[in-house]
Amino acid sequence: MVIAVDGPAASGKGTIAKALARHFGLPHMDTGLLYRAVALNLFRFGGDPASEFEATRACDLTSISLDDPELRSEIVGSIASRISAYPAVRERLLDRQRNFAGQAGGAVLDGRDIGTVIAPQADVKLFVTASVEVRARRRVAELLSRGMPAHLEDVVIDLKARDARDSSRVTAPLEEAVDAIHLDTSEMDIDAAISAAIDLAEKRLRDSVDKLNPV
Numbered sequence: 117m118v119i120a121v122d123g124p125a126a127s128g129k130g131t132i133a134k135a136l137a138r139h140f141g142l143p144h145m146d147t148g149l150l151y152r153a154v155a156l157n158l159f160r161f162g163g164d165p166a167s168e169f170e171a172t173r174a175c176d177l178t179s180i181s182l183d184d185p186e187l188r189s190e191i192v193g194s195i196a197s198r199i200s201a202y203p204a205v206r207e208r209l210l211d212r213q214r215n216f217a218g219q220a221g222g223a224v225l226d227g228r229d230i231g232t233v234i235a236p237q238a239d240v241k242l243f244v245t246a247s248v249e250v251r252a253r254r255r256v257a258e259l260l261s262r263g264m265p266a267h268l269e270d271v272v273i274d275l276k277a278r279d280a281r282d283s284s285r286v287t288a289p290l291e292e293a294v295d296a297i298h299l300d301t302s303e304m305d306i307d308a309a310i311s312a313a314i315d316l317a318e319k320r321l322r323d324s325v326d327k328l329n330p331v
């Protein structure tokens with residue numbers, strides 16, 4: 117079984133994807149970390165995010181740990197959102213994501229284009245969203261709890277810019293798959309959002325089985 121979880125920045129899709137993976141006993145991949153790793157690599161060797169050539173060279177991730185706390189910083193997220201628009205960067209990260217989605221037994225992946233490009237065959241697709249103000253408050257709380265500086269107004273501006281870039285790029289933009297289930301978590305705390313996601317996923321799976329075995 118493959119579960120695709122997409123949505124804008126700080127919508128809570130990673131939290132939901134991890135919970136779905138635990139619930140269904142599946143491995144989980146946060147695909148945003150791959151783009152953040154390319155961004156951190158580029159930043160560390162002083163590359164220019166405006167250059168597709170330099171960003172593509174930074175796709176060799178052998179020297180980056182996906183556990184590096186710097187991956188979570190706003191500057192790295194912001195560079196990631198710029199370099200993720202390059203078709204050559206997306207192409208370099210494609211196999212790793214598709215192989216993860218295609219592993220025996222299935223997987224849960226979260227990102228921007230999982231239900232549309234990486235795993236269009238997914239059994240369950242969730243599109244998780246929340247208002248930009250709610251997402252900004254969540255992101256500020258997260259950054260402060262990690263000991264990183266954060267100001268609400270700056271985070272709102274950054275999230276709006278990232279949403280606009282992610283949605284308007286030509287290659288694999290952030291968009292809701294036609295068969296995705298829309299989940300707005302603006303009014304939900306973490307537990308409520310997770311339990312809504314599990315209920316929706318289980319219902320979608322039941323409906324698919326019923327369609328295959330009509331009475």
Ligand SMILES: Nc1ncnc2c1ncn2[C@@H]1O[C@H](COP(=O)(O)OP(=O)(O)OP(=O)(O)O)[C@@H](O)[C@H]1O
Nearest residue numbers: 125126127128129130131148254258304305306309
């Ligand atoms: N429903 C919720 N209510 C309150 N806080 C939440 C909720 N869902 C997630 N959070 C918190 O908001 C922050 C962002 O959540 P998360 O990392 O899951 O979002 P994301 O969409 O995966 O972000 P990104 O796009 O940056 O990867 C985390 O600190 C998380 O604990």
Ligand SMILES: Nc1ccn([C@@H]2O[C@H](COP(=O)(O)O)[C@@H](O)[C@H]2O)c(=O)n1
Nearest residue numbers: 125147148149151196197200227228229
């Ligand atoms: N499937 C994906 C995942 C992420 N991106 C880009 O990476 C940036 C960072 O991702 P986070 O989920 O960690 O915030 C994000 O702003 C996207 O631009 C992507 O393009 N496709």
